[in-house]
Amino acid sequence: MRPLDGPASTGALRIEKVEGKAALERFIRVPWRLFKDDPHWVPPLLIERRGHLDPKQNPYFDHARISMWLACRGDVTVGRISAQIDQNYLAHHNDQTGQFGFMDAEDDPETWKALTETAEEWLRDNGIKRVVGPFSLSINDEAGLLVDGFDSPPFVMMGHAHRYYQPRLEEQGYRQVQDLIAYGYDPQKPLEKSVDNLLKRLMRDPE
Template sequence: MNAVTVKSLRSGARVTDWIETPAIVHAEDPHFVRQLDLKERMRIARRFNPFFRFARAEMFVAYRGGRPVGRISAQINQLHRARHDPQSGHFGFFDCIDDVAVARALFDAARGWLAAQGATSISGPFSFSINEESGLQVDGFDTPAAMLMNQARPHTGALVEAAGLTPEMDTFAFRLRGGAEVPALDRLAAQVAASAALTIRPVRVDQFAREVRLVIDIFNDAWSENWGFVPFTDGEIDAMVQELKPFYAAEYGRFVEIEGEAVAFILAIPDVNGLIQPFRGRLLPLNWWRLLSGLKKKRFSAFRVPLMGIRRAHQNSPLAAGILALMVSEALKEARNYDLDWVEFSWVLETNRPMMALARMIAGPPVKRYRYYRGPI
């Protein structure tokens, strides 16, 4: 059998191999959604991705017989180091054929680079940050993944453990049918709306940049004590505004206000994976138009709710559960206006008991589990 070689991205050809690797690994997966090649190039380009303003990274591709068979990133996130562990190192973008030797070679390369950066531990996957695609899918392989959620093969988790890492935290994705109704939730939401001194309003798309900054201001406060939290930066917020503004509609998001102050939000995003799956990574010549047209004409078949939060000052108040119920109820009501296959809430930390309980109440068991791992350098 040919030996495994691992090379860093030092040429355009290897960048192409990096982008092709997931399609090679997922060749037999009917649910795999290849992400847009142009976007994937921009994600790893230091001049385009705001992640590199506070972090540094190296990417590696594994080859056997001249063919790419796996990939991994290694990165140092200075914001994570400042908040959690000054010697932390992360990995991400791990895709690998079902071969322990390939996986170990990739992790050896990642560990070597991280050690040279002063790291004493490796954890992930973060691709590149916890605020981007993160966690490794370890079950729920019978349905497509939602946008910005990891896609892995059933063997991948075992490869990570074979490389010397152990599970650290699990998160979950919950789904409801597009037209689902949850009467108990709607009753609670109606009671809260009628009895409390609060209002709920849609996103003001004519002030979209300001509204996104308000979302992130609440999020950075609401999530600040959670496992793995790293705040969104101004550069990441600007990138989010640029990406969402062309198609975002007012009814996709809601703010809850108390006496005029926004204290909570819920943000849904049309799931573009269903639109781009037939593109096979290509935007040209006409797929860019098909994508934009599908979003503007609301031809998508699913929603994902990736962001939701309540300011810390209100999280332990008697209204907290009611605010959550009100926001989720409004999101599901809006979803019933579209011909959707499903609405996904993801991800939910296994330690977030209130949200796990609410998600199970409205959706039943989770449909997918995502795992984070940690190990020594």
């Protein structure tokens, strides 16, 4: 949450607004470059990501305004961010809060500063006084920032991050406000006897 009061590539940094299918595809594919050497990253399904950001397929767009940006150095895309204003959220909470999401970028303070300030400016220009996140796009989707457990793959509806994400966001004035916990299960371990008995009963009589 934040009140609204050494680069991996070379070249001058510029921020581009996502407009059109080609730019949206670049936006979707940013993690493929940033996490290509991370053995714990699980690439999302491209067809699912495209549908998630398609106003014709995702009903979230019926009650929210969204803007997205790319950070570029030369012809290399080095980061991305989105900003959202959810009218359903505002109608319920009435607290002039917007959200940011899809925050992925190279490990460079300039890039993180430019992306977050661009999203904050858009929110501020649209009457928002406070920003929380990351939500990609809402709390019902991928929410929160990974701050522990980098040696494990993300589970369903969980995002992934590099260790530098947290300090880079904190440098921009963001602070943690809530813990989100994920539970893992090792399928190689034997089931508890009570669970095993329940599964056997269900298999015998699924009705």
